[in-house]
Amino acid sequence: MIKVLIVDDQRLVRTGLRMLLESTRDLTVVGEAGDGVEAVRQCARLSPDLILMDLRMPGLDGVGATRQIVESGSSAKILVLTTFDDDAHLYPALAAGAAGFLVKDTAAADLLTAIRRTVEGDMHFSPQLVRRLVDRALHADSKPAPPSADLTPRERDVLLLVGAGLSNQEIADRLFLGVTTVKTHVANLMDKTGCDNRARLAVFAYRTAEGS
Numbered sequence: 001m002i003k004v005l006i007v008d009d010q011r012l013v014r015t016g017l018r019m020l021l022e023s024t025r026d027l028t029v030v031g032e033a034g035d036g037v038e039a040v041r042q043c044a045r046l047s048p049d050l051i052l053m054d055l056r057m058p059g060l061d062g063v064g065a066t067r068q069i070v071e072s073g074s075s076a077k078i079l080v081l082t083t084f085d086d087d088a089h090l091y092p093a094l095a096a097g098a099a100g101f102l103v104k105d106t107a108a109a110d111l112l113t114a115i116r117r118t119v120e121g122d123m124h125f126s127p128q129l130v131r132r133l134v135d136r137a138l139h140a141d142s143k144p145a146p147p148s149a150d151l152t153p154r155e156r157d158v159l160l161l162v163g164a165g166l167s168n169q170e171i172a173d174r175l176f177l178g179v180t181t182v183k184t185h186v187a188n189l190m191d192k193t194g195c196d197n198r199a200r201l202a203v204f205a206y207r208t209a210e211g212s
Helices: 010-022 036-046 062-071 087-096 107-118 127-140 151-165 168-175 179-193 197-211
Strands: 004-007 027-033 051-055 077-082 099-102
Touching: 004 010, 004 036, 004 107, 010 027, 010 107, 027 036, 027 107, 036 051, 036 062, 051 062, 051 107, 062 077, 077 107, 077 168, 087 099, 087 127, 107 168, 151 168, 151 179, 151 197, 168 179, 179 197
Parallel strands: 004 027, 004 051, 051 077, 077 099
Antiparallel strands: none
């Protein structure tokens, strides 16, 4: 059972999210918080597996709360769920330690999937946000495309789909593989390319494609 803490300053939003999550068999809401200070307190008390974190809240906002929770050593994954998907909100949240970023018009089924995959270790973003992260990294770095690492044909297939913004489950479905196998390929890709997270691996995929 995945334990979720909901953090949002709007009571109706928290109620709606609670109803959605508790309609499933594998998710349970262990608590709610209406601001960042309460989020930090509830995280320490409840030890959730995942926190759904709003960003704009009175007092301590979602970025500040995320930073404090990460720095406390909590194992909780933080999935941002916000109305705002602009760079001024996206990059500070990621820098603070958020494991994913979704907007509030995300379909209910996609939100549930994102929660499960984030807990499993995926960094989960809407595909358009992955493209934005990659585009920003590419424009910030004018170095030529890196030489291709010594990759197997299957690793190259997986790398291409990581660059397209697909999650581990989506890659598994596309390539008819088990999700555990895909995770192994992604881990091997990070080791071979020197990329320490999924966003950098996506950048590597783009730069390799440009240089081919």
